[in-house]
Amino acid sequence: MANPAKGERTIKIGAKTYTVFFDMNAIAELEDATGMTMPQIAEVMQDPTRIGVKFIRAILWAGLRRHHSEEVQTLEDAGNLMTEADSIADVSEALGEAFSAAFAKDAERAGRQKKRTK
Numbered sequence: 001m002a003n004p005a006k007g008e009r010t011i012k013i014g015a016k017t018y019t020v021f022f023d024m025n026a027i028a029e030l031e032d033a034t035g036m037t038m039p040q041i042a043e044v045m046q047d048p049t050r051i052g053v054k055f056i057r058a059i060l061w062a063g064l065r066r067h068h069s070e071e072v073q074t075l076e077d078a079g080n081l082m083t084e085a086d087s088i089a090d091v092s093e094a095l096g097e098a099f100s101a102a103f104a105k106d107a108e109r110a111g112r113q114k115k116r117t118k
Contacts, residue, residue, distance in 0.1 A: 007101035008067075011060075011094045014084045020063035020095060022102035030062035033075065042103075045096055057082060059095045 008021045022030075027038055034041060034055065041059075044050045061078035064071075072078055085091050 007098060007104065009094050009098035009101065011085075011091055013081050013086075013091070018064055018081075019067040020060075020098040021066045022063055022099050023066060026062040026065050027102070029065055030058060033058040033062060042099070045099060051092070053079075053082075056088065056092055056095065059099065060091065063095055063098055 006021070008019050011018045011020055027041075030041060031037060036044070044055065057075055057079045060082060061072060061075050064078065064081075072081065082088060082091060
């Protein structure tokens with residue numbers, strides 16, 4: 001079961017519910033898979049016109065590594081899940097929420113520090 005307080009989100013694909021989580025290992029795997037740095041990935045995620053199937057597949061694969069690494073071992077496995085999904089838009093939305101949630105605490109912390117320095 002996903003823990004939203006930790007930034008985990010769920011995605012229902014077919015009859016199964018998956019937990020997506022972007023820890024530092026997932027981010028590193030995603031950087032390797034896309035050839036982009038984390039800030040570049042975040043930038044692309046803000047512009048839907050720049051998001052392609054390979055990008056979504058890589059994000060799904062990296063986000064599932066922590067809780068589903070036995071089932072989703074390769075990018076192709078993630079692509080197969082995408083094929084089973086009722087809606088790629090729903091998958092993309094959940095991935096975006098999970099990716100954003102992974103950095104929400106850092107953003108909150110930075111905001112608090114900024115307020116203190118004013």
